[in-house]
Amino acid sequence: MRSNLPPLRALQAFESFGRLSSVNAAAQELGVTPGAISQQLKLLEDHLQMPLIMKDGRRARLVPKARSYHAVIADGFDKLRQAQTLLAQQNSEIDINVSGLPTLLSKWLQPRLQSFEAANEGVSIRLEATHGEPEPAFLDHMFRLTYGAASEVFPHARPLFQDVCFPVCAPDFLKRHPEALDPASLSDLPWVDIDWGPHYTTVPKLRTWLEAQGFPPPSRKPSSIHSLSSSALEAVASGQGIALAQLSFASVDLGLGRLIRISQEAVKMPEPYYICWGSMMLEQEKPRDFLNWILAEAKI
Amino acid sequence: MRSNLPPLRALQAFESFGRLSSVNAAAQELGVTPGAISQQLKLLEDHLQMPLIMKDGRRARLVPKARSYHAVIADGFDKLRQAQTLLAQQNSEIDINVSGLPTLLSKWLQPRLQSFEAANEGVSIRLEATHGEPEPAFLDHMFRLTYGAASEVFPHARPLFQDVCFPVCAPDFLKRHPEALDPASLSDLPWVDIDWGPHYTTVPKLRTWLEAQGFPPPSRKPSSIHSLSSSALEAVASGQGIALAQLSFASVDLGLGRLIRISQEAVKMPEPYYICWGSMMLEQEKPRDFLNWILAEAKI
């Protein structure tokens, strides 16, 4: 790909301007004067031989045709900024960085992290909960806890555990709907859905469990849809309805009595959770210890 | 994210240098002199307060610690270059751009494209076969033909058709292995696998079909694994073994007698193929006609 990029400073001005829709704001963000931005934008129009900005009252805006171009440019600068955060991570005092799916971190890892910290005096761990997978390059300084096939894009991955799912509700809800204990009636109760997003199509939903038991799918629409399991479980705990919960995410709340398991029947998640890491990760001692610890934890 | 980027020209020099491992080559690529590159690299080291290059004999190289940083920076510049190709597409004389999964384009779209070109005199169409999904921003000037949930990241999507799969082999192979006509013996025959990659976990494989018919999974390892269905079908046509083929991809070769369907039993693909497009796409007449045509084709 031998395409000559336009002058980079001009691109940066364009990116900032397009995002903020203001020459002044862009100037402030880039730490230059508005005049400089104005000149750079003109320069870029000149280089690309197409108009990019139009005046809308006293403001200036992107022309519609430049919108998609800007989107890709903005993406590129995002990556460049990401690279800076990677450096910041490398140079930080943190011993172990762990990125993971939000609920996996908060409901599975967090509760047992004490045991690791107790055994490793003075170790500092940073947890980062994100839905989207990080750049593989980040894995040189970071573990990633994720689900299923997403792990395959990373240099190294080992399965942690394969979870099971079953329906749960709140004690309070069970009082109002005692029929919930009869699996055949679950299809008609209010329920809470968990949406894993388009990339995870094989994850069991309430419908999956019902069909596995030979019952019809839910007759109502979900009373709420959550992108986080933990948020869905909160909704269930507050009595909003039933949901198909994962054992490892619900176990704390089950122990506390905030949630009740309505059926002993469970469906298995089709794929395990994984821990992933990069090639330079195991050269340091503390990450190595962490990996061994977490693999042992998962086998219990 | 309020992180100050380093001087961009320095980043660009770093990106180019890191990729080419040579100051001279980087200078040539960026159309400047080696001295400028050298100075910019020093500037970047200065800005980041960390060493980036080391001398390896008379060459200069990246220090290992900078490798992952470089990977992300390079990704960012790739995006910026992509943006240029997007502009090039916008300004090109092509009426209709179609990006799609390779085999879907070559085996399904290509054969019926004549009928569209015949009906639309003088229309120019460009086909681009890629496995990876394009930036959503590209969809403002491009259709994308893809499979299943991948379609959900794009602004608009309509299902085309839901394919079915069944085992096929070459006539020649059938002569050598007449037992192939007995489904129960398929598990023990040489076979060819199609690997859709980590993002498509629900796609049927030979194993899926066998299990659906109540037979054991393949007893041997696949004699070859292909990332393209079309390449797998070529291997099968050359007599390498059997494979689970999709009706729409195999139909031409079945008609020509290059492939033979060994069983009438078929498994359905769990998700349909989709055609996807962006918001500004249907403002032009020719893309609108194309969309209508392709949706009609798919219903046949």
Place this chain on the structure above:
DNA sequence: AGGTACTGTTGAGTATTGTTAAAGTGATGA
């Protein structure tokens, strides 16, 4: 209408970046 407050543009002077050419630096070979 006219004043005021914003926002963006323009042009000449200053600072930063790239060029040119000469000087290091390690590998290679007679």
Place this chain on the structure above:
DNA sequence: TCATCACTTTAACAATACTCAACAGTACCT
């Protein structure tokens, strides 16, 4: 061992980008 080569670095001039200050257009208020 010294000349030579391939490559990179350094330092003084030329080109590019930024600042500053004055200007021009638009909105809003009285």
